[in-house]
Amino acid sequence: MRVLLLGANGFLGRFVADRLLADPAVHLTALGRGDDADVRFDLAGGSPGALTRFLDAVHPGVVVNCAGATRGGARDLTRHNTVAVATVCEALRRSGCGARLVQVGCASEYGPSQPGSSTAEDAVPRPGGPYGVSKLAATELVLGSGLDAVVLRVFSPVGPGTPAGSPLGRLAEAMRRAMQAGKGGLKLSGLGAQRDFV
Incomplete structure (x- = not known):
């Protein structure tokens, strides 16, 4: 085909x-x-x-x-x-x-x-x-x-190369910055949404 x-x-x-x-x-x-x-x-x-x-x-x-x-x-x-x-x-x-x-x-x-x-x-x-x-x-x-x-x-697709502008891409970037800065935690808001991920 x-x-x-x-x-x-x-x-x-x-x-x-x-x-x-x-x-x-x-x-x-x-x-x-x-x-x-x-x-x-x-x-x-x-x-x-x-x-x-x-x-x-x-x-x-x-x-x-x-x-x-x-x-x-x-x-x-x-x-x-x-x-x-x-x-x-x-x-x-x-x-x-x-x-x-x-x-x-x-x-x-x-x-x-x-x-x-x-x-x-x-x-x-x-x-x-x-x-x-x-x-x-x-x-x-x-x-x-x-x-x-x-x-x-x-x-809600997620995986390697997730676009930086997507909610999960922004989360991954925030986690990366927190880890680089040696922070032990990351404060997140708006966690009430439930999603099906692909």
Whole structure:
């Protein structure tokens, strides 16, 4: 099976790439902005036509989109999380490859939950900031595209390379600084939230 992975060098993309590369039945092509991508392409600035030509040449059966941004202002988040997905959807509509799109969404699309409650998969999304709004807009683009597509909303991923801007990344950095300073303890606040970690 031919798989095109978008955002293969990002936090989630690296893990997805490792898993796909371990499967001998998968022929993986990585598309991204970095030099170590198989093909360099900026989804936020590239044209759907150029991406369509690439899709027609590679002819993947599945496109997995792990690309995006977790930090920045509303404009950058919209460009990297929403406009980029619009480019992918339009290119897939134009292409003859017929690939299935797997869009990686996130818990921020739901927004904050009420204390003592949990967020179910069918909860009404109410994102609380520009990041969640940009990811929810991308989800809506994918689900309304008419493509063979699915959105996976990933909750609280953690592991090596956790982004510094995420809550767990900030915690890891605070712990590192405390250990370097020889502090025997670290005072934390807001520990009432319960999360499922992936």
